[in-house]
Amino acid sequence: xxxxxxxxxxxxxxxxxxxxxxxxxxxxxxxxxxxxxxxxxxxxxxxxxxxxxxxxxxxxxxxxxxxxxxxxxxxxxxxxxxxxxxxxxxxxxxxxxxxxxxxxxxxxxxxxxxxxxxxxxxxxxxxxxxxxxxxxxxxxxxxxxxxxxxxxxxxxxxxxxxxxxxxxxxxxxxxxxxxxxxxxxxxxxxxxxxxxxxxxxxxxxxxxxxxxxxxxxxxxxxxxxxxxxxxxxxxxxxxxxxxxxxxxxxxxxxxxxxxxxxxxxxxxxxxxxxxxxxxxxxxxxxxxxxxxxxxxxxxxxxxxxxxxxxxxxxxxxxxxxxxxxxxxxxxxxxxxxxxxxxxxxxxxxxxx
Numbered sequence: 001x002x003x004x005x006x007x008x009x010x011x012x013x014x015x016x017x018x019x020x021x022x023x024x025x026x027x028x029x030x031x032x033x034x035x036x037x038x039x040x041x042x043x044x045x046x047x048x049x050x051x052x053x054x055x056x057x058x059x060x061x062x063x064x065x066x067x068x069x070x071x072x073x074x075x076x077x078x079x080x081x082x083x084x085x086x087x088x089x090x091x092x093x094x095x096x097x098x099x100x101x102x103x104x105x106x107x108x109x110x111x112x113x114x115x116x117x118x119x120x121x122x123x124x125x126x127x128x129x130x131x132x133x134x135x136x137x138x139x140x141x142x143x144x145x146x147x148x149x150x151x152x153x154x155x156x157x158x159x160x161x162x163x164x165x166x167x168x169x170x171x172x173x174x175x176x177x178x179x180x181x182x183x184x185x186x187x188x189x190x191x192x193x194x195x196x197x198x199x200x201x202x203x204x205x206x207x208x209x210x211x212x213x214x215x216x217x218x219x220x221x222x223x224x225x226x227x228x229x230x231x232x233x234x235x236x237x238x239x240x241x242x243x244x245x246x247x248x249x250x251x252x253x254x255x256x257x258x259x260x261x262x263x264x265x266x267x268x269x270x271x272x273x274x275x276x277x278x279x280x281x282x283x284x285x286x287x288x289x290x291x292x293x294x295x296x297x298x299x300x301x302x303x304x305x306x307x308x309x310x311x312x313x314x315x316x317x318x319x320x321x322x323x324x325x326x327x328x329x330x331x332x333x334x335x336x337x338x339x340x341x342x343x344x345x346x347x348x349x350x351x352x
């Protein structure tokens with residue numbers, strides 16, 4: 001977990017990243033520092049920063065805390081957490097404080113310390129809307145927040161966020177286009193699996209077809225679509241159907257990028273009990289590579305950046321499909337043919 005004073009180091013490719021929470025003060029280069037009073041807002045608990053691996057240089061603005069679907073049986077981040085929706089006035093006040101700090105280096109009394117911990121290291125170009133499902137935020141309030149961001153931070157280049165399939169399905173293409181016009185230009189969608197049996201088992205709350213529909217809406221709106229999938233989510237018993245179903249869903253939605261993760265079961269999720277009692281059999285590291293290979297081989301994209309750079313994976317690959325498919329398959333085949341564990345990322349270096 002990267003703390004504030006380690007922020008200059010290269011970002012690790014995982015989703016539990018900076019781990020910043022209120023109280024970790026890391027101001028640098030302030031024009032004027034003031035003693036901050038204790039935080040006045042107690043109704044909304046600011047979430048820790050959980051972000052995609054490639055969003056390290058963002059400012060992180062919470063609209064929500066948690067996720068609208070907190071029942072996914074594999075998700076150690078949000079399982080069982082109550083969804084919080086932040087008051088719009090609080091959001092607008094933070095944007096004002098951020099803009100004042102960016103423009104003049106001044107600290108606004110009453111703002112959480114973490115605002116400046118992050119802002120003091122921010123390059124001003126990109127902003128990420130927290131939390132695990134920012135698009136669950138009421139649409140009219142979301143538009144108002146984005147309008148305020150654009151007015152106060154006109155040099156901002158891009159806004160991005162996580163979304164669930166369910167909340168994308170609630171939005172029309174025209175609504176998404178309106179968000180795109182307000183610089184929401186990248187949405188991360190957790191596909192995880194395309195097999196309906198696996199999706200039902202992990203309580204994802206959607207089908208593969210619904211996920212395709214949601215992804216296509218994003219693409220039609222002109223917003224970049226980044227997806228994630230989880231190797232091993234079907235276990236040993238449903239490995240092939242999980243991979244083939246996922247490849248089918250990915251092919252049908254044709255995302256701009258896809259990040260493969262490898263399942264890591266933590267004690268705080270329902271899958272852990274199933275694993276401990278023998279109802280779920282995890283795949284082995286080499287089986288994880290076999291799934292990775294089959295997913296690459298079975299997917300049919302027009303131009304998708306496919307990668308397994310997340311630290312949960314045993315092998316890192318990166319390339320554009322379809323044009324680099326043979327190279328990626330060759331890299332995986334090399335390790336599979338040798339069956340040499342030393343070619344894999346060691347367990348103690350894997351992370352979430």
